Amino acid sequence: MPHCYEIAILGAGVAGLTAAYRLRDRDVVVLEADSHVGGRTLSESFDDGNWANYAAQYVSADKLKVIELADELGLELIPKGSHSAELRSAMTPEQQRDMGPWLERLEAEMANPRPADTPELDQVSVAEWLEGAPAHVHDFFEGWCGSLLFGSTMETSLYGLMLVWGDQRTSAFTTEPVPRSNRGETVFRGGTNTFTKALAKASGAEIRQGQTVTRVMRGNDFCTIETKNSDKTASIRARQVICALPGTIARQVIEGLPTEKAAALANIRYGRNIATPISILPEGQRGPDLVMVPSRHDAVYCSNGFVLKTPGDMDRDGGCFHCYIHDRYARVVWDDDPRSIQSGALQAFRAAFPHLVDRVSRIGFRRWENALPHYHPGRMADLAAFQASVGAVHFCGDYAWTSNMDGAARSGEAAAEHARAAL
Numbered sequence: 001m002p003h004c005y006e007i008a009i010l011g012a013g014v015a016g017l018t019a020a021y022r023l024r025d026r027d028v029v030v031l032e033a034d035s036h037v038g039g040r041t042l043s044e045s046f047d048d049g050n051w052a053n054y055a056a057q058y059v060s061a062d063k064l065k066v067i068e069l070a071d072e073l074g075l076e077l078i079p080k081g082s083h084s085a086e087l088r089s090a091m092t093p094e095q096q097r098d099m100g101p102w103l104e105r106l107e108a109e110m111a112n113p114r115p116a117d118t119p120e121l122d123q124v125s126v127a128e129w130l131e132g133a134p135a136h137v138h139d140f141f142e143g144w145c146g147s148l149l150f151g152s153t154m155e156t157s158l159y160g161l162m163l164v165w166g167d168q169r170t171s172a173f174t175t176e177p178v179p180r181s182n183r184g185e186t187v188f189r190g191g192t193n194t195f196t197k198a199l200a201k202a203s204g205a206e207i208r209q210g211q212t213v214t215r216v217m218r219g220n221d222f223c224t225i226e227t228k229n230s231d232k233t234a235s236i237r238a239r240q241v242i243c244a245l246p247g248t249i250a251r252q253v254i255e256g257l258p259t260e261k262a263a264a265l266a267n268i269r270y271g272r273n274i275a276t277p278i279s280i281l282p283e284g285q286r287g288p289d290l291v292m293v294p295s296r297h298d299a300v301y302c303s304n305g306f307v308l309k310t311p312g313d314m315d316r317d318g319g320c321f322h323c324y325i326h327d328r329y330a331r332v333v334w335d336d337d338p339r340s341i342q343s344g345a346l347q348a349f350r351a352a353f354p355h356l357v358d359r360v361s362r363i364g365f366r367r368w369e370n371a372l373p374h375y376h377p378g379r380m381a382d383l384a385a386f387q388a389s390v391g392a393v394h395f396c397g398d399y400a401w402t403s404n405m406d407g408a409a410r411s412g413e414a415a416a417e418h419a420r421a422a423l
């Protein structure tokens, strides 16, 4: 008889690895399609001690679960400035003049706690809520939803906007103080992947990379999970399954989902993102001559305004500008040659920081098809269905909590508890 694991975890992102870490006393296998662990916490470390993040970057002070795990794992979080404050400072004088009534309305909603699935918060898109606002006010919220949620104002509910308007992402309402760490906003020294790599190691789980899960069948005593690696297929058995895959993929691979669960998962949409982190050498050093190829003259190649960068003294130590293009602009260049997108990013960088251009040492590249689950209208009404276990299969991921590492970690912990209780 082939070995039957107690628990199989599908997907080695923050959610799956948090579950694996919390289940480190059990017989666990983790199946991961990619060649790296960490999913959307991918980063690259360099010999000079610097790093480039390709996805998740910062940990705001309310992300207590991530901070708790980082402390347990002995990882260093280093302070950085406030991301929201940096984005707010991009408001034009025209926007500052006309935003007042819309901010008052938004803050009034936030001062009136109601269930998250209240239709006037959850079913209404930001675009609808903004009806009648001047175009530049629409533009501001378009940029806000795009930068923080990789979605348009049509794809974001008013509830979603409330969640990301404050300087924390834990509660949509401002009436209760949100517990937070006194360390302020931070990043992981060495890159965000140090977090997930440490979780993977500390979990002690058997982690099989390059194994794409294609099908999960539920039986009476165990589940059968089919995987594919190049042309090779394999199957394993497990008594309990934790599905930590993106919601859209979970729907495709788990067989026999109840109608309500399948319908909820079908509603999920992910915003896209392209990351082109730009590494900088210390002052006085010169980078290689980077080959430039044509890029689109009217495309946006850095939509985060280069606000995310390695904290510390860039002149002394070098560092990285964690440049990315969120969904609205990523769509335009999505199919272009990576070198063209990297060249476009470098040109944008040159315009913003002409004095640093000679110090550029490398530009990374990564496309994210499933970058961030939208707070689509109706998401909060679907939340219970996202989180519901189906027999021996327990679901987690950032779509099932909040769209960030903390939400992913909390959902992974909850799934681990369900699986443990069911063993």
Ligand SMILES: Cc1cc2nc3c(=O)[nH]c(=O)nc-3n(C[C@H](O)[C@H](O)[C@H](O)COP(=O)(O)OP(=O)(O)OC[C@H]3O[C@@H](n4cnc5c(N)ncnc54)[C@H](O)[C@@H]3O)c2cc1C
Pocket (backbone or CB within 6 Å): 010, 011, 012, 013, 014, 015, 016, 031, 032, 033, 034, 037, 038, 039, 040, 041, 054, 055, 056, 057, 058, 059, 211, 212, 213, 214, 244, 245, 246, 249, 273, 275, 324, 368, 370, 371, 372, 396, 397, 398, 399, 403, 404, 405, 406, 408
């Ligand atoms: C550009 C960018 C910037 C971000 N910035 C921040 C930030 O600053 N702060 C923050 O808190 N969050 C940020 N996030 C969000 C954060 O990265 C995610 O919320 C979190 O990492 C999601 O973790 P997860 O485990 O739910 O999903 P994932 O990390 O996506 O994990 C799912 C795993 O499943 C694997 N997989 C997929 N299909 C299969 C299959 N068929 N078989 C096997 N394995 C499969 C994937 O390869 C992946 O490893 C950012 C995301 C992006 C893309």
